[in-house]
Amino acid sequence: MATQPELTIQGWGPPSPAAAPRDGDLGGTLPRAARRYLSGELGWTPRATPPVAVDEIDLAPSRLAEDVRARLVELLGADNVRTDRESRLRRAGGKSYLDLLRRRGGNASDAPDAVVLPGTTEETAALLATCSEQGVVVIPFGGGTSVVGGLAGVDPDDRPSIAVDLSRMSSVQSLDVPSSLVTVGPGMRGPALEQELGRAGLTLGHLPQSWEFATLGGYAATRSAGQNSTGVGRFDELVTGLTLATPSGVLELGHPPATAAGPDLLGLALGSEGTLGIITELTLRVRPVPATSAYEGWSFRSWATGLAALQQLSRHDLLPDVVRLSDSDETRANLLMASGAGARALRAGLRVRGHGDGCLLVLGWEGLPSMVQARTKAAASVLRDGGAIRLGRTVAESWKKNRFAGPYLRDRLMDGGLLVETLETAATWSALPTVYDAVRRALRGSLTRDGRRPLLMSHLSHAYPTGGSLYVTVLADRDDDLPLQQWLTAKRAATDALLAAGGTLTHHHAVGADHRPWMEREVGPLGVEVLRAVKERLDPRGICNPGVLLPD
């Protein structure tokens, strides 16, 4: 188990050595043109809204009874049962805008009463049995990167809670090269796995924005998707087997390469978000490190023509491995964020060709040179027929370079009085335009007030033969009096709207506490009852991550 960098308590990432001073007007963070643009667009007044000092965060005393603590120490050893302030604060909630608002404001009411670190499946199963017997709530903790309140569920019975930190189970257990399968611990992160696989010429290739910190167990528990998932597949497609420790025993699920032996129980554990138990081992499909890769940018005159071209690529099985189509608002903002002569020339060139209000498409292909060449060529022909202009590699490489930067930038924007959050959904190609319009209308309606209005930047981030996902970044002047309510109201309006238009509740962020109120609309009342029946069998006392996924 290598030591891995930890996220800060009030934001993203280990503070970068090159971080700008947190001065509120974002002088060190954004180019001047971008600051001016944001002020104009949002009606935003740059101001310093820094977090409280970490030692001012309010943390209630641990409620874990001493006899229970002693039982846990007996089970796991004293080193692996922690109730100190730092351990508890670091496992409080996730990293949504709401999480950060709370933590920056000094509130850690969602912190666990203790943190425990089991080392094996057997220890985890024994821990769950003990907690079930003792009435202690259990919250699995991987990377702590949830943006949907996956770690912030409220127990209706208000029992003491422990975070089960999985960092002691974070190594490769076995590698079956002929079968392209690796078995790993749930606490392992992408970078460590890629490093180990790289030695055998292999890669997993799952690259969500949280890649530096999120864990493999977390990806499975939330049905994650990554930036390359159009090519390599969603994370749920990469999991071929897993071990789930539950209060009622251990499940060993999955049988690669494929089976018809009854309903898919593996698919029940994927996306269970800790409500059925704790994933203690995963077997994943890997592949050879691509021999070559090609990334390039294209431009469309409009969002509609861009979507139409992607739909054509998808129906002919010509989708690249990475597909990312920005709408004109996101394209404009991205081009403004890029400084330098190259960016200015690009903007001017696009204006001349009638794409001044255009939509940027980033595509990436990976694999054997001959296949990348054939796929690129066939796709280019479809794109040109769809009215696209090829922009070349620079703009795509620039996206690639900044692929993990978003959450770091969010901290700086929050320092300057901004609301900044994302939301996502997916819909069929037929429904996608309606969903796009509906979400934007709802967010604009909710966040426009007193001369302030939101900036909504959207992109299609994953494409499938049947449709695509939609990812929206929201910037607005923060309501300093009621910042939580400001976002909760907007989020509610957007979610109602996207569901009504035919979108799914979430394409890759999961349900958590934040989406839970809509779960019944997503799967129906009887669907919820089925999930409850499974939970009652595996977790009869309801200790496993209560307050997320399943509605009350």
Added chain:
Amino acid sequence: MATQPELTIQGWGPPSPAAAPRDGDLGGTLPRAARRYLSGELGWTPRATPPVAVDEIDLAPSRLAEDVRARLVELLGADNVRTDRESRLRRAGGKSYLDLLRRRGGNASDAPDAVVLPGTTEETAALLATCSEQGVVVIPFGGGTSVVGGLAGVDPDDRPSIAVDLSRMSSVQSLDVPSSLVTVGPGMRGPALEQELGRAGLTLGHLPQSWEFATLGGYAATRSAGQNSTGVGRFDELVTGLTLATPSGVLELGHPPATAAGPDLLGLALGSEGTLGIITELTLRVRPVPATSAYEGWSFRSWATGLAALQQLSRHDLLPDVVRLSDSDETRANLLMASGAGARALRAGLRVRGHGDGCLLVLGWEGLPSMVQARTKAAASVLRDGGAIRLGRTVAESWKKNRFAGPYLRDRLMDGGLLVETLETAATWSALPTVYDAVRRALRGSLTRDGRRPLLMSHLSHAYPTGGSLYVTVLADRDDDLPLQQWLTAKRAATDALLAAGGTLTHHHAVGADHRPWMEREVGPLGVEVLRAVKERLDPRGICNPGVLLPD
């Protein structure tokens, strides 16, 4: 709803006009060399073992109480509630070797007490609620092609049973061309759907051997795979949504293109084999009719070198759409079955090149010409590196022409005193050779007796990055005294062996009544408990297809 040909009561298919006289020595069915070969290999004495006449089949009187029948008539109309002999016999059991032995011997003890034909989801839901209330067992009936006893479960409470024939729900409900989605009734068959899709230039592309008779609802309920599934995907991957009517209400499952909103409930309905309710509607992913297709044969000197080459193709994402590698026993038998000068020349040519005991590989590519060309070329390079010889198109086209012929031939072989059955599994590339050896050893051990021995012909029928499926055809001299026991003993030995070696209980035939005793070994006791919890919630009185899938 078009009229569709019905399977005969005692065998496969409508009797072909060109069918040979059923004379027992197979003179009209097999070339002389093949007959001689079989006699020598098996110690088989050709003899006439014809089925009893259909009107001699023993059928017990219907046990459906008159008041219940009246309730069903009220619900569905008199035309759609049938208790006549012909209707009941036609829905008795499926088409496994055991099913055929029973039916040919005059036994129809598994016939339902009545056949009902609902026309809508609402009618089906009302029917299930009524049957639950009245204690009537419900067996969904699609094409009646199960080969694992999926229609032959025994109710532990011996209640009256009805077959729910889905042929009235067999049309296209809607077609969303931009999203590549079609919504259909569960009773529709492949040929009818392909005909309708063809008008829009689209295809589903799911082609199992039962294609002429099996239904789309049946594919979903059993997690079917077809001959092109390596390319187009298993049937469970083609289903993006379905409606499941249960005794407790209706579930609407699935949200294309993809979702992270909790565990996969759609995956629970797929493979549920009628034990949770009845599928009344399906939404399926379709694709454009391929612009071109290329099929070709290759030869390997051995099974091991063939597997190694397929494993190389799979890890580099170079698998063709159709992949079928025969072992040397199947290759030899296939070449003997093919008569004519071309076949003789092929056999001679292979002998000269040291492939006299070789393994035939059939590959097929479909899609855009430029992509088929690039994929074919890249694959050929890997195959040649793996020691393969290209045989050209003839042998592959011949396989394609006969792709649905197997079950027709089975009837003729059964007329001549032969045991003829298939079984299948799947395993990782690492485990596959061990599974292959274990299954063959078990079958040989069980079926070798008194100078008689089995002929085992195997092929890998579906390839995945992580492994492949194994399909074994078994021929042996039938034990005329205890034919059922002869196969049950062999099947038990083979299943124990393949599970112990790491194979899955079934790759695409499903569980049914035949594999049910091993279900706990496949998913574990707690896995069975989870399935039971779901069933108890949806089907509290256990009326839905009892005696299949879930062990006692």
